[in-house]
Amino acid sequence: MLERIAAYWQSQLVFVAAKLGIADALVDGPLTIEEIAIRVGAHAPSLKRVLRALASLGIFACDPHGRFHLTRLAQTLRRDHPESLRDFALMLVDDYNWSAWGALEHAVRTGESAFERVHGAPAFAWMREHPDKEKMFSASMASISVMENAAVARAYAFGKLQRVVDVGGAHGHLLVAILRSYVKVRGVLFDQPAIVDEARRAGFITAADVSGRCEVQGGDFFESVPSGADAYVLKYIVHDWDDERSIRILENCRRAMPDEGRVLVVDHVVAPGNRFDWGKLMDINMMVMLGSKERTKDEFRQLFMRAGLRLKRVIRTSSPLSILEGVAA
Numbered sequence: 001m002l003e004r005i006a007a008y009w010q011s012q013l014v015f016v017a018a019k020l021g022i023a024d025a026l027v028d029g030p031l032t033i034e035e036i037a038i039r040v041g042a043h044a045p046s047l048k049r050v051l052r053a054l055a056s057l058g059i060f061a062c063d064p065h066g067r068f069h070l071t072r073l074a075q076t077l078r079r080d081h082p083e084s085l086r087d088f089a090l091m092l093v094d095d096y097n098w099s100a101w102g103a104l105e106h107a108v109r110t111g112e113s114a115f116e117r118v119h120g121a122p123a124f125a126w127m128r129e130h131p132d133k134e135k136m137f138s139a140s141m142a143s144i145s146v147m148e149n150a151a152v153a154r155a156y157a158f159g160k161l162q163r164v165v166d167v168g169g170a171h172g173h174l175l176v177a178i179l180r181s182y183v184k185v186r187g188v189l190f191d192q193p194a195i196v197d198e199a200r201r202a203g204f205i206t207a208a209d210v211s212g213r214c215e216v217q218g219g220d221f222f223e224s225v226p227s228g229a230d231a232y233v234l235k236y237i238v239h240d241w242d243d244e245r246s247i248r249i250l251e252n253c254r255r256a257m258p259d260e261g262r263v264l265v266v267d268h269v270v271a272p273g274n275r276f277d278w279g280k281l282m283d284i285n286m287m288v289m290l291g292s293k294e295r296t297k298d299e300f301r302q303l304f305m306r307a308g309l310r311l312k313r314v315i316r317t318s319s320p321l322s323i324l325e326g327v328a329a
Contacts, residue, residue, distance in 0.1 A: 013059075015093035017054060018077050018086045018090050023075065023076075023081075060074045083147060087143040091137055099118050100289060102114075103118050103288070107288055113287075152319070158178050163188070164188070165188040166233050169189045175214065179210040188226050190221070190225055191218065232253040232256065236266070239282075240290055242291070251308060257328075260328075261328070262326060262327050263304075265324040279294045
């Protein structure tokens with residue numbers, strides 16, 4: 001219980017290590033605390049205490065000569081590691097998230113967004129007014145998407161489809177993963193006009209191996225989505241919204257797709273019983289940040305039904321996410 005109560009200490013330790021770039025300083029080999037402190041701009045005695053605590057958690061390691069090394073966990077705090085979580089750590093423990101989580105009690109008592117209580121505006125609107133935080137949020141989503149998107153692309157037979165719309169696809173990371181895995185598939189990246197403009201500049205969808213098979217459309221998924229695709233993919237979209245607005249998005253997908261089309265919601269499916277499930281923790285994060293939620297399989301089934309869809313199956317991926325396949329009811 002003590003470890004659970006003090007878990008936020010660990011979060012702050014990881015955040016500081018990520019912020020200082022300690023893992024990057026150790027890429028070329030172990031260093032003494034004095035050498036690390038000079039490279040990252042820190043007070044050596046204080047930094048030593050931080051690294052000692054992190055090493056006790058398996059994040060970094062100290063050898064008998066007093067030099068600190070990277071461990072497998074510490075590698076994920078490097079900027080250039082293929083499975084880097086540095087940007088995610090910087091976003092999740094940043095001041096605006098930290099303070100929002102401090103108002104969890106308010107959310108539990110009232111059902112209101114803790115973020116809005118603390119910051120005076122809904123999270124997405126607040127982000128637009130703080131572009132540096134929005135940029136970090138986008139980078140953090142890209143960092144965790146590397147592993148998730150590959151898992152999603154492997155788990156579903158996208159190769160049987162001709163045209164896929166990535167609804168609310170941001171910079172197109174998932175769509176590009178699908179197009180690279182299935183070279184005959186064509187894709188549409190659909191998001192708000194300002195976001196798809198950024199996507200063109202970000203470089204994922206304009207890469208030479210996918211640009212000829214990827215079109216970009218701007219719009220509002222609460223109003224409509226591009227029509228006539230075989231599949232409409234919604235990753236981390238439905239969990240952002242309450243039931244009524246989620247149904248509106250799903251209804252628009254149902255209207256746009258042909259009768260033999262399908263909607264593919266990629267999200268956490270909250271597991272039954274008492275076993276640990278990352279989705280159960282993410283559900284609380286959604287309560288805090290947006291006043292929204294993750295859903296159980298039955299809750300998804302009801303949501304689909306109200307949008308004119310039938311939940312055909314739930315496909316687990318090798319990541320914490322599942323693919324919920326909806327077809328015309």
